[in-house]
Amino acid sequence: MRTLTIFVAALTLSFVPAALEQENPPSLAQVVALDECDPVTFNAALGPDFCRNVALGAATKLSDLFAKAAAGTPDPGWDFEPDTVNIKKGTTLTVFDQGGEPHTFTEVAQFGGGFLPVLNAPGEETVPECAGGFSNVAVAKTRILQGSQRQITGLSKGEHLFECCIHPWMRVKVEVK
Numbered sequence: 001m002r003t004l005t006i007f008v009a010a011l012t013l014s015f016v017p018a019a020l021e022q023e024n025p026p027s028l029a030q031v032v033a034l035d036e037c038d039p040v041t042f043n044a045a046l047g048p049d050f051c052r053n054v055a056l057g058a059a060t061k062l063s064d065l066f067a068k069a070a071a072g073t074p075d076p077g078w079d080f081e082p083d084t085v086n087i088k089k090g091t092t093l094t095v096f097d098q099g100g101e102p103h104t105f106t107e108v109a110q111f112g113g114g115f116l117p118v119l120n121a122p123g124e125e126t127v128p129e130c131a132g133g134f135s136n137v138a139v140a141k142t143r144i145l146q147g148s149q150r151q152i153t154g155l156s157k158g159e160h161l162f163e164c165c166i167h168p169w170m171r172v173k174v175e176v177k
Ligand SMILES: [Cu+2]
Pocket: 078, 102, 103, 104, 164, 165, 166, 167, 170
């Protein structure tokens, strides 16, 4: 009986490493959200603490952000980096907001406009995935606050498109192999 117990214990132990080896530990990939919001003009219009940016002179005033978007030449300081991410299936994608204001990292079928028409390119319609803004729980769940992060897991093989529903020129293409 004692021999059998030892045998079963040994058998169990021998199975543990095999089970762990079945799937490689998921690797990590990172995207950074950047912006250069000007705390003075943004917070005057949008409320205290909306923009908490360490801009050091590189800030864009709120009126300039609107003007550039309306001209179809959106401010390049609002950006996801890198623009294209190639990952293997099982990789955890982490999106850090290092900017001064909130963003969303929202998967869309096709790139298009966000939920604030004033920030969309001329003639660009709101994509369905951004519709309703933060009153839509599905959109609100994709929000990333300043200094925080969102992790994306379980992406299927193929191409995935993500954009910010506030600043829709912030776009990332994720290729999963
Ligand atoms: Cu944004």
